[in-house]
Amino acid sequence: EKLNKNYAMSIFDLGELLTHSQVLVNQLEVYADKLQQRVDLVDSYIEIMKEKMAQAERMDSDPRLDPLSSFPFMRHMQSDWANILWHLEQQPGEAQATAISLLHSELPTAKDLRETIDGLFRIQLIYNLNGSDMARGILMGVQHNYSLTAFEVHTMAKYLVEAEEYIEARDWISVALDLYQADEANWDLYELQGLSSDSLFELHVEVLDNLSADKEMPLALMMEAVKRHPESHNLKRALTRLEMSVRIGEEPQGQEMEDVFSYFRCCSSECRRGSRLYCLYNSKATAFLRLAPLKMELLSLDPYVVLYHDVLSDSEMLALKTLAKGVLVRSVTYNVTKKEISEDPHRTTKVVWLDRDSDLSNSVVSRMEILTGDMTSLDLNSSEPFQVINYGIGGHYAQHADYFTENGSDPHLPDRIVTVLFYLSDVPLGGATVFPLINLSVMPKKGSALFWYNLDHRGHGMSSTYHSACPVVIGSKWIMTKWINRLPQLFRRPCLREQ
Ligand SMILES: O=C(O)CCC(=O)C(=O)O
Ligand SMILES: [Fe+2]
Structure with a gap:
């Protein structure tokens, strides 16, 4: 069962997460070591087997060879394969998987992540910062030693769209698009984490759609995106939705600013x-x-x-x-x-x-x-x-x-x-x-x-x-x-x- 550790509520308690992270790294290192040992073992088996094969070939072509020399080959073919099969069937990393799943209840929840983004967004609003500076690690004109990836910036933008904070979301999503375009080498990695260019485009259009009474701009942008990604069904659906809302003439959602300032x-x-x-x-x-x-x-x-x-x-x-x-x-x-x-x-x-x-x-x-x-x-x-x-x-x-x-x-x-x-x-x-x-x-x-x-x-x-x-x-x-x-x-x- 998941304990609620409320990690976003105390900078001091974040230190606990560092300890957990250390455990995860250690377990992964053990796993990598085991995989390496296995690769070494397989390599040495391959060497032995090549050697045995060469011997057997010589036996076949050289009539003066001792019949006793057929014995090692016979033994090898009879029993080594079973051994190899046993190794292949072993799951490496089972013990590590157990250790890591024991830690699961201590790790941050979706709520912790949400509260973290809430905290960042609060900083942005109260101190009147812009998303692109924040994403690049510039706070009140001072460069700090971090910057966010397209993936993280997209997460932030998506969250703000869900919260209907479209004005700030526009800022973040355009940063996400810029970072994504500039980072082609990592597109595969992003895809693996569930971030594709069409999901970025779709979010961008959703934001623009909600911000402007004039739908021409989001519409043009969407058509461009569909042209670029003809394979994406999501984009086509989003385009259809947009075309419909242009026909119906939906009003953009007004922004009500709470009097928190x-x-x-x-x-x-x-x-x-x-x-x-x-x-x-x-x-x-x-x-x-x-x-x-x-x-x-x-x-x-x-x-x-x-x-x-x-x-x-x-x-x-x-x-x-x-x-x-x-x-x-x-x-x-x-x-x-x-x-x-x-x-x-x-x-x-x-x-x-x-x-x-x-x-x-x-x-x-x-x-x-x-x-x-x-x-x-x-x-x-x-x-x-x-x-x-x-x-x-x-x-x-x-x-x-x-x-x-x-x-x-x-x-x-x-x-x-x-x-x-x-x-x-x-x-x-x-x-x-x-x-x-x-x-x-x-x-x-x-x-x-x-x-x-x-x-x-x-x-x-x-x-x-x-x-x-x-x-x-x-x-x-x-x-x-x-x-x-x-x-x-x-x-x-x-x-x-x-x-
Ligand atoms: O932390 C502060 O600056 C104010 C704290 C406060 O108002 C309170 O704990 O009641
Ligand atoms: Fe107080």
């Missing part, structure tokens, strides 16, 4: 509020800070958002990530309408909750508790445990608030008065935390921590704190979060009278 405002270009407010050393919040003040940058007063610099050491961050090793699970969210907790395409990460009882004995976790108390001057009793989170391929968290309580709901219910977000890694490209409604983006910087109030003085959620995690483009984004409960804060942060 405003969620990710401040992702592709950094947003800063007017000017920086100020930076200072916080040495007041607790007694400890008088000895070791924290570098604090005030980013917004209302809502109150501050960024602490250099609060974690490399060894602390490593220790926290190590606690997550092998125990990360896919993040879920609470769906208010369905009233249930479920996987959510708007949050593509894996998480581990550092369980209070077992992990507080761990010195690094208790240090984190003390540090968080110092940073916020709040009581952490009855707060939720720390969560260590690793983002996936194009990993993101779409716009949300961390609080539950809207205006007017019961102020005595527990809710998340404050969020503290530690950055456990740098992210070379993408992955900012953005607050679009207050025009603020915060770039992850390892060792720093962001801290903001979600609730106002009356305990109501402040919608100005809506925030998103922008898709990660390059690198592995690690964070640790703490949601602090408002109930024990009665004497720490007294309610003000309403103005």
